[in-house]
Amino acid sequence: xxxxxxxxxxxxLVLQGNHAAYARLVDRYRNYVFALVLRYVPQxxxxxxxxxxxxVKAYKVLATYRGxxxxxxxxxTIVHTTCLxxxxxxxxxxxxxxDDVLTRLHESVYHDAPGRQTDDKYRKIILKQAMNELTDxxxxxxxxxxxxxxxxxxxxxxxxxxxxxxKVRLYRARGRLKEIIETRYRAELMNx
Amino acid sequence: MTQxxxxxxxxxxxxxxxxxxxxxxxxxxxHIEDQLWAYIDGLGTDAERASVAxxxxxxxxxxxxxxxxxxxxxxxxxxxQPAETSSTFTRGVMNQIAPIPAVATPASKKRIPxxxxxxxxxFVVSLLALMLYTLSQINWGSMxxxxxxxxxxxxxxxxGTSILNTILCAAGAIVLLLYAEIWLRHKRTPAA
Numbered sequence: 001x002x003x004x005x006x007x008x009x010x011x012x013l014v015l016q017g018n019h020a021a022y023a024r025l026v027d028r029y030r031n032y033v034f035a036l037v038l039r040y041v042p043q044x045x046x047x048x049x050x051x052x053x054x055x056v057k058a059y060k061v062l063a064t065y066r067g068x069x070x071x072x073x074x075x076x077t078i079v080h081t082t083c084l085x086x087x088x089x090x091x092x093x094x095x096x097x098x099d100d101v102l103t104r105l106h107e108s109v110y111h112d113a114p115g116r117q118t119d120d121k122y123r124k125i126i127l128k129q130a131m132n133e134l135t136d137x138x139x140x141x142x143x144x145x146x147x148x149x150x151x152x153x154x155x156x157x158x159x160x161x162x163x164x165x166x167k168v169r170l171y172r173a174r175g176r177l178k179e180i181i182e183t184r185y186r187a188e189l190m191n192x
Numbered sequence: 193m194t195q196x197x198x199x200x201x202x203x204x205x206x207x208x209x210x211x212x213x214x215x216x217x218x219x220x221x222x223h224i225e226d227q228l229w230a231y232i233d234g235l236g237t238d239a240e241r242a243s244v245a246x247x248x249x250x251x252x253x254x255x256x257x258x259x260x261x262x263x264x265x266x267x268x269x270x271x272x273q274p275a276e277t278s279s280t281f282t283r284g285v286m287n288q289i290a291p292i293p294a295v296a297t298p299a300s301k302k303r304i305p306x307x308x309x310x311x312x313x314x315f316v317v318s319l320l321a322l323m324l325y326t327l328s329q330i331n332w333g334s335m336x337x338x339x340x341x342x343x344x345x346x347x348x349x350x351x352g353t354s355i356l357n358t359i360l361c362a363a364g365a366i367v368l369l370l371y372a373e374i375w376l377r378h379k380r381t382p383a384a
Contacts (some may be wrong), residue, residue, distance in 0.1 A: 019289070027282050142272070171226050174264070
């Protein structure tokens, strides 16, 4: 609630002509927007560029923010429309490393240092690969919860859903992800 | 199975879960997992959380499932870390918005509705004046019965007022164009 009030104060300052105040909003939400953009464009560099475009677009239409919802919810709409437009204009490479890359990574880890635990980077790639096998809705709720650090209530607002539905979807998504990992990547991710 | 039988099994150390048919076991496990996830996420009422906490102290099955879920949740928290942008991200955004003119202030937003109201008022007043003038020109005493359609007589009266018609048409066209412009602008900007 406090943050919501602070956001409205910052926005009022920007609308009064205090250009520099916008930097505070950018700092506050940059990682959140970045996490959302990564859903559409997995490559870091392209995603960062798109995330910046989101903030530029948000600045241009800041006067249309009425304050009746959280700023993060309003931003989410801009992320969605900006990313879809960008993908239509210039289809980014949205595929993750294929199995051959994973195999090479896996081999390099075990050849270079036998007995060593799986590399963190490799573990992250496995998890991303497993999440890629989920439905869009399941992946979205996990990313909003773990990567964008949104609460269940905020996710419900962003996805225009009820809190109960979001809770159930979160539980089911975790269950399905767990099943995928246990089927394919059990030893690496469960530290067994 | 009756309540009495369940109690007996419990006393004999037989876990209810173990003697259920497979489909029921799956539902039971799902039910336990849902409650445990709510507990791990800090959701649910105080009574629900207290009930789960109590189960975790007394029920081995619940402890086992809880351990599995906690391990998995920790793995997700570790490997699905919040996405982070580069240190130059905010500066990049501010550089891009620097040449953009100041966003619309609340005062400039009010200008359009005032203009719209002015033109709409002119149009309404003109229309009322025309109607009053037309009605005043009709000789009510000379008509024994109402004509089948008053329109031809009105049109005859209006024949000499071509200048007034032109002005009214022009005003109507301006009003329509302005409304269209506002509607299109509203459609282009994201909903707040």
